[in-house]
Amino acid sequence: MIWNPKAECMSSEEREEMQLKRLKKVVKKAYENVPYYKELFDSAGITPQDIQTLKDIEKIPFTTKTEMRKTYPFGLFAVPEDEIVEIHSTSGTTGKPTVSGYTEKDLDIWGEIVARALSMAGATKKDRIQNSYGYGLFTGGLGIHHGAKKLGATLIPISAGNTKRQLEIMKDFESTILTCTPSYAAYLAEALEKQGLSGDDISLKAGIFGAEMWTEELRTNIEKSLKISATNIYGLTEIMGPGVAHECQEKNGLHLQEDHFYPEIINPQTGETLEDGEKGELVLTTLTREGMPIIRFRTKDITTLRRGECACGRTTVRMDRITGRSDDMMKIRGVIVFxxxxxxxxxxxxxxLPQYQIIATRPKTMDELEIKVEVSESLFSDEIKHIENMQKNIAKAVHDTIGLRVNVSIVQPGTIPRSEGKAVRVIDKRDFS
Amino acid sequence: MKLKQISVFLENKEGKLKNAIEILSENEINIRALSIADTSQFGILRLIVNDYSKAKNALEKSNYVVKITEVIAVKVQDKPGGLNQMLTTLYNNKINVEYIYAFVDCTDGQAIVVVKTENIEKGINVLESENIKVLDAEEVIK
Structure with a gap:
């Protein structure tokens, strides 16, 4: 079902007209209410009047996470503080957290875009949504929450963790939709299997997974074991949270909600704007946000935008599954690795299982890449030679893909650290100073 | 008679073995025999215990990966040549031994040998046809 046909199936002329009107408004509002943007515009020698076409957005300098951090915590709010009704924040794993403030109307829009996402996944008001994203400052839990409310579905706000209880609730409440990180979905599937059960013993029909990068291979794996249709959700705290883009049942790119967000793709090295169809870093501008308008935010996510009507009937631009981040791209012995x-x-x-960690080190002058993989019941054999063969197979598969020799270690389950259900995938211990 | 052995994956790191043994102790599981096969990175801890399913559950609860493997237990004389007779029998019948470990039972001065052959059924048949006593679970974990 298409939640909002008017917004999701607009003609491109109609959409561009709406976007330009909204862009002019948001730029003016940011310039007049947020000292950071006033300085940014002034230093670039431009004023809001210089924005007369959508293309004019390129005159405005980018904003990165680093600049946002300098305004910590509330420096980017564009409304008096009593209009802010909810605050979210990133975990700050890579530095100071970035904070996001929402007005009542912002929350309404957030609920709207998540309702569109849930509908794309196949949810209706008749569904029971088991929301296993973490509740709290993290946008995952409450983002889905606002959307499920808008949709009118039955929400089970179980939050992340406690796998045994997750499965019990899933069976007893007959949850039909699961929302969580893809790595946690895979873990739940494994735990279900351990109880001697399968996808046939639960009532799930669809899953909405995101907040971390994942692959088509993992999708197939989850869809088979849980017997569901798994779709990919995209979003980020700085812009709004989950729901900025989501896959329809065609599973051929994520529909970006263009009436609320304006996307661009740039060359991450030069900052130059690229054409549709070219691969680069996604840059986003909020078009309707009141509490914290964000203009030309560099997401660091690498993707491609594709135009044209989708078989599902929606006309919104589609972005490819995120294949990497411009900052977690590693150069190992000169080879670029994602x-x-x-x-x-x-x-x-x-x-x-998708429980792995990549560790880059430089013992002397050469880079070394170690891949830790958690052992699972199906991987473990009573014989040393079988485990050693498995290590060799893993090293070979990785070598075949990236062309580098790697060291593989098999570790005990639960030893790879996880934060908010997001697995910590990459550790770079190389010292470049 | 096949005997159930539990195999546990251990990282070759400080404290990993002690931790596993501690879990068994806390769950009042008696270890009858034990062996470790190891590489520089990991090891496989093999155990014969009085209650293998209880041991498996307790270890799995603490995130260990555990497998139940079938092995053969044989009683041999605790004297020179005791083990040789059994191995000769297996060798003559072309039965491959994957691993083997032994412990001495103080009560009757005999040794109990735990052996994993490629084909367990065949191993047992060959040994029994040569009148070598294959023990059942009760006799081993008494």
């Missing part, structure tokens, strides 16, 4: 490539290689081997 963690998603390694995940793809690992999941091509039977019995491997």
């Amino acid at each position: 963690p998603s490539q390694i995940e793809k290689a690992l999941l091509s081997i039977d019995g491997i």
Whole structure:
């Protein structure tokens, strides 16, 4: 079902007209109410009047996470503080957290875009949504929450963790939709299997997974074991939270909600704007947000935008599954490596779970890449030679994919650290100073 | 008679073995025999215990990966040549041994040998046809 046909199936002329009107308004509002944007415009020698076409957005300098951090905590709010009704924040794993403030109307829009996403996944008001994203400052839990409310579905706000209880609730409440990180979905599937059960013993029909990068291989794996249709959700705290883009049942790119967000693709090295169809870094501008308008935010996510009407009937631009981040791209012995490539290689081997970690070190002058993989019941054998063969197969699959020799270690389950259900995938211990 | 052995995956790191043994102790599981096969990175801890399913559950609760493997237990004389007779029998019948470990039972001065052959059924048949006593679970874990 299409939740909002008017917004999701607009003609491109209609959409561009609406976007331009909204862009002019948001730029003016940011310039007049947020000192950061006033300085940014002034230093670039432009004023809001310079924005007369959508293309004019390119005159405005980018904003990165680093700049946002300088305004910590509330420096980007564009409304008096009593109009802010909810605050979210990133975990701050890579530095100071970035904070996001929402007015009542912002929350309404957030609920709207998540309701569109849930509908794309196949949810209706008749569904029971088991929301296993973490509740709290993290946008995952409450983002889905606002959307499920808008949709009118029955929401089960179980939050993340406590796998045994998750499965019990899933069976007893007959949850039909699961929302969580893809790595947690895979873990739940494994835990279900451990109880001697399968996708046939639960009532799930669809899953909405995101908040971390994942691959088609992992999708197939989850869809088979839980017997569901799994779709990919995209979003980020700085812009709004989950729901900025979501896959329809065609599973051929994520529909970006263009009436609320304006997307661009740039060359991450030069900052130059690229054409539709070219691969680069996604840059987003909020078009309707009141509490915290964000203009030309560099997401660091690498993707491609594709135009044209989708078979589902929606006309919104589609972005490819995120294949990497411009900052978690590693250069190992001169070769560019994205963690998603390694995940793809690992999941091509039977019995491997997506619980892995990539560690880059430089013992002397040469880079070394170590891949830790958690052992699972199906991977473990009573014989040393079988486990050693498995290590060799993993190293070979990775070598075939990225062209580098890697060291594979098999570790005990639960030893790879997880935060908010997001697995910590990459550790770079190389010292470049 | 096949005997159930539990195999546990251990990282080759400080404290990993002690931790596993501690879990068994806390769950009042008696270890009858034990062996470790190891590489520089990991090891496989093999155990014969009085209650294998209880041991498996307790270890799995603490995130260990555990497998139940079938092995053969044989009683041999605790004297020179005791083990040789059994191995000769297996060798003559072309039965491959994957691994083997032994412990001495103080009560009757005999040794109990735990052996994993490629084909367990065949192993047992060959040994029994040569009148070598294959023990059942009760006799081993008494």
